[in-house]
Amino acid sequence: MAKVSVTVNGEKYDVPDVEPRMLLSDFLRDRLGLTGTHVGCEHGVCGACTVLVNGDSARSCLMLAVQTNGAEIVTVEGLGSPEELNELQAQFREHHGLQCGFCTPGMVMTGEDLLRKYPLATDEDIREGLSGNLCRCTGYQNIVAAIRSAAARRTEKAS
Amino acid sequence: MKPAQFDYVSPSTVDAAVEALVASNGEGKVLAGGQSLLPLLNFRMARPTVLVDLNGIEGLSYIEDRGDRIAIGALTRHRELEHSSLIASKLPVMSAAMRRVAHLAIRNRGTIGGSLSHADPAAELPMLATFYGAGISVQGQSGRRTIAPGEFFVDALTNCLEPEEIVVEVEFPILKQDGWAFEEVARRFGDFALASIAVSVRRGTTGLEAARVAVMGVADTPLRLREAEEELVAMELDDGTPDRFSEIVVSLVSPNDDLHASADYRKHLLAQLAKRALRTALAMKG
Ligand SMILES: Cc1cc2nc3c(=O)[nH]c(=O)nc-3n(C[C@H](O)[C@H](O)[C@H](O)COP(=O)(O)OP(=O)(O)OC[C@H]3O[C@@H](n4cnc5c(N)ncnc54)[C@H](O)[C@@H]3O)c2cc1C
Ligand code: FES
Ligand code: FES
Numbered sequence: 001m002a003k004v005s006v007t008v009n010g011e012k013y014d015v016p017d018v019e020p021r022m023l024l025s026d027f028l029r030d031r032l033g034l035t036g037t038h039v040g041c042e043h044g045v046c047g048a049c050t051v052l053v054n055g056d057s058a059r060s061c062l063m064l065a066v067q068t069n070g071a072e073i074v075t076v077e078g079l080g081s082p083e084e085l086n087e088l089q090a091q092f093r094e095h096h097g098l099q100c101g102f103c104t105p106g107m108v109m110t111g112e113d114l115l116r117k118y119p120l121a122t123d124e125d126i127r128e129g130l131s132g133n134l135c136r137c138t139g140y141q142n143i144v145a146a147i148r149s150a151a152a153r154r155t156e157k158a159s
Numbered sequence: 160m161k162p163a164q165f166d167y168v169s170p171s172t173v174d175a176a177v178e179a180l181v182a183s184n185g186e187g188k189v190l191a192g193g194q195s196l197l198p199l200l201n202f203r204m205a206r207p208t209v210l211v212d213l214n215g216i217e218g219l220s221y222i223e224d225r226g227d228r229i230a231i232g233a234l235t236r237h238r239e240l241e242h243s244s245l246i247a248s249k250l251p252v253m254s255a256a257m258r259r260v261a262h263l264a265i266r267n268r269g270t271i272g273g274s275l276s277h278a279d280p281a282a283e284l285p286m287l288a289t290f291y292g293a294g295i296s297v298q299g300q301s302g303r304r305t306i307a308p309g310e311f312f313v314d315a316l317t318n319c320l321e322p323e324e325i326v327v328e329v330e331f332p333i334l335k336q337d338g339w340a341f342e343e344v345a346r347r348f349g350d351f352a353l354a355s356i357a358v359s360v361r362r363g364t365t366g367l368e369a370a371r372v373a374v375m376g377v378a379d380t381p382l383r384l385r386e387a388e389e390e391l392v393a394m395e396l397d398d399g400t401p402d403r404f405s406e407i408v409v410s411l412v413s414p415n416d417d418l419h420a421s422a423d424y425r426k427h428l429l430a431q432l433a434k435r436a437l438r439t440a441l442a443m444k445g
């Protein structure tokens with residue numbers, strides 16, 4: 001059993017008695033009660049469990065909690081609040097980029113990292129960037145629209 | 160809990176990691192990016208007793224210019240290769256291929272050492288190592304040795320390493336080339352390839368002086384097609400060259416049917432990709 005010291009959404013946690021085999025996704029949900037991170041396939045394919053680890057998007061089902069000692073993690077709960085959504089979340093609402101919402105945390109966390117790392121000049125680029133996240137409801141159109149809009153706003157701000 | 164129980168160690172040197180593997184009597188496994196190993200653990204298809212995490216070892220992540228070669232540390236993430244300007248200028252075929260490796264979140268974690276060791280027959284980095292004729296340096300109980308890709312990739316998902324050996328570095332020779340191309344078809348962007356080819360050509364006074372050809376997705380390991388290289392160099396360059404080249408490439412492979420595609424379909428794809436790749440490579444002004 002190990003102790004895991006990790007910062008999640010700006011808050012520091014020292015969690016004792018963590019089994020080495022505990023996945024980061026289960027750690028976030030079951031030990032920290034942060035159930036915004038969803039778990040679909042648990043083998044890296046669906047993207048629902050995507051979080052930011054030290055600023056980079058990662059599948060939380062493909063990391064062990066013990067590997068995150070000293071790391072900074074951001075989950076969907078860390079982006080905005082129901083009263084005050086962050087920019088990208090607001091675009092998801094604006095463009096109706098979700099239906100059941102199961103895939104949404106992963107879509108938003110992936111979108112955050114895509115917006116930081118790629119120009120996302122075309123819809124093709126956005127679709128390519130989202131190719132690792134599955135949605136069974138929306139048909140993706142409105143998710144792409146939400147990210148397109150966030151990318152345009154980012155460009156406006158920068159200029 | 161998804162995975163079966165294991166002990167976890169996070170050594171700070173390669174020597175200590177090798178020792179931990181030796182102590183596990185063949186029951187231990189190295190953990191790098193975890194993007195192939197964690198799915199296997201979650202399915203309990205792999206049940207190591209000890210996981211030896213390489214992520215705490217300093218100095219295993221780098222991209223270094225060594226004149227006629229580029230050296231890449233085993234823990235270098237796919238994303239770093241994708242965005243490296245050194246790779247873009249010296250190993251352009253690799254640079255073009257990296258976008259096709261999985262998805263951003265997976266490229267953020269996956270490593271070159273892990274991808275080569277996992278030896279998926281439809282993965283880009285094993286194919287690139289084969290294409291460039293890379294030297295794969297591994298460290299074990301009796302020191303270091305360097306292995307050629309043809310020896311390293313034994314079969315689908317099987318490499319030639321001893322249980323306690325760890326890949327530490329991969330060296331890629333810089334090709335003298337005037338034109339190149341990388342072509343791949345996958346079911347979705349970022350999925351494993353159904354078929355793929357890399358081509359590089361160097362012009363001579365007449366025709367080509369040298370050529371390099373490698374394929375993947377059409378055999379149990381990536382393949383370098385030396386026969387196709389020789390025939391291409393011997394060929395007259397005219398409008399029919401890409402077609403003749405494509406026929407030769409396809410005649411050299413015998414893929415199997417599987418869940419994702421029939422053998423005939425893979426051959427059909429490879430034929431089209433071979434034509435397209437050679438046309439692109441020949442059209443480049445080197
Ligand atoms: C949804 C999904 C899609 C993917 N799509 C693609 C794709 O299109 N193309 C592609 O190429 N890959 C793809 N991958 C795989 C990804 O690239 C992996 O990162 C890579 O194959 C393994 O690298 P890793 O560092 O994550 O290795 P790990 O998962 O940590 O390890 C893999 C294996 O290699 C061994 N190992 C790791 N490092 C070393 C070392 N230094 N020395 C000796 N043994 C070692 C481990 O013990 C294990 O057996 C995909 C993965 C997922 C989950
Ligand atoms: S639950 Fe992690 S990718 Fe599906
Ligand atoms: S909104 Fe239901 S899975 Fe995407």
